[in-house]
Amino acid sequence: MVKRPTLTDLAHAAGVSIATVDRVINRRLPVSDDTAQRVVKAAERIGYHATSLLKRRIAETPVRKFGFLLQKRDAFYQNLGRELVQATKSAKEIEGKAILEFIEELVPAVVARRLRDIAPKVDALAVVAMDHPQINQAVDEIVARGKPVVTLLSQITTPSCKGHLGLDSRKCGRIAGWAISRMAKQEGRIGILVGSHRYLNQETSEISFRAYMREHAPQMQLLEPIINLDDERIAYEAVSGMLASYPDLAAIYVAGGGQDGLIKALRELTGQPRPVAVCNELTASTQAALIENVIDLALGTPVLPLALRTISHLTAACEEGRFTPQQTFLPPEIFVSENV
Incomplete structure (x- = not known):
């Protein structure tokens, strides 16, 4: 009689821990999409009995971790950061996690380094940055590794960027x-x-x-x-x-x-x-x-609409083969003494 593959066998075949397989099956804690797909492929390969359940679990709500790299920690960027984090957590189409970081030193080499540092931790990234060869090169490298990058508020000129959201x-x-x-x-x-x-x-x-x-x-x-x-x-x-x-x-x-x-x-x-x-x-x-x-x-800047559209944009950008980079321009809000 052929022995039915166990959870341990699946973990070994996928190259992950038993706890990771358990998280994929029972969705106890977030697991990266790459890891979840590796577990599913291993399950298919060894004939694991709960392969269909694994596929359903992954299809239900994908886990997405988004990174936000904003500029100086002033009142505006603090507010924008809060809205981006909240919009990520509240998104219905994903199980969203956010990493929010600020850059105090706006030197191109520093911004490029911070981009490279945060990229391995996330599935997609939104950044406020100047247009500079060092920053564009960092974005090119990150996108080439399968991590979409979009710009907020100010555009950059590298064609690899997966879109822009900001004011007109x-x-x-x-x-x-x-x-x-x-x-x-x-x-x-x-x-x-x-x-x-x-x-x-x-x-x-x-x-x-x-x-x-x-x-x-x-x-x-x-x-x-x-x-x-x-x-x-x-x-x-x-x-x-x-x-x-x-x-x-x-x-x-x-x-x-x-x-x-x-x-x-x-x-x-x-x-x-x-x-x-x-x-x-x-x-x-x-x-x-x-x-x-x-x-x-x-x-x-209409911060809440910008945050909501950013999360929708990043979510779509993570869907391979089903996303076309686009630019979203929002009209500015106008404030005078009589409407504040």
């Missing part, structure tokens, strides 16, 4: 131009701050802002953009310098981060008219600044 940056820039051309005095200089031109969303916002101002307020003089690395201290120094150098400064547009530095500099302003100010994101500090008329308009 062209609309952001033109909305800022629309607001400033109507609220600012009709002659004067306009200051512009960007985190880095390697953030393609910020580059697009600045270009679109300039295009709108050329069309609708050509009499206003736009200054060359100042790079602030999305750092509030650098932004504070930049805005303070502009205010001191240009008494006719009519407006300031912050196309990236560093809005807290803008707010601090404007709060300290005395002896000259306050310029119109447009910046990004509704946080506790920008909300207070809007209410107190320190700034005039904030363009916000």
Whole structure:
């Protein structure tokens, strides 16, 4: 009589522990999709009696672990991170697990290293990053190993990236131009701050802002953009310098981060008219600044819709042969003192 394969036989054939096989069968704890598939193939190979049950268990709800690599641990990214983690855990089509990490040092080599570090721990990855050869190379390597990577908020140019989700940056820039051309005095200089031109969303916002101002307020003089690395201290120094150098400064547009530095500099302003100010994101500090008329308009990211769409995108990207990379652009939210 042929001996029926046991659980021990299956574990040996699959090259995993008995506990791992038990987790696959009974779904006690998450098991990676690769490991679960290896157990199923081993079960088919040795004629394990519960092979059909194993297949059903795997088909029911796949376990997916998503990684999120966000930028500096400020209020906006903390909020975005919370929503991404919650959306992962709440997703109905998967048993989702999330790994959330922040990058304080936005040097391309550091970002590339952090990407390579987190990739082995997850099934798919979403990242906020600048467009740089070192980062693109890291993404290429990760995708080549079967781990989809998508970008959030700012795009990168490597073709291997499996999609992008963020704001419509062209609309952001033109909305800022629309607001400033109507609220600012009709002659004067306009200051512009960007985190880095390697953030393609910020580059697009600045270009679109300039295009709108050329069309609708050509009499206003736009200054060359100042790079602030999305750092509030650098932004504070930049805005303070502009205010001191240009008494006719009519407006300031912050196309990236560093809005807290803008707010601090404007709060300290005395002896000259306050310029119109447009910046990004509704946080506790920008909300207070809007209410107190320190700034005039904030363009916000709809964080919850972005998080939900990101999880759907990553889930689909994990389905081999059934996914086409795509870009999702959300309209910005508009906040003024009367709607916060």
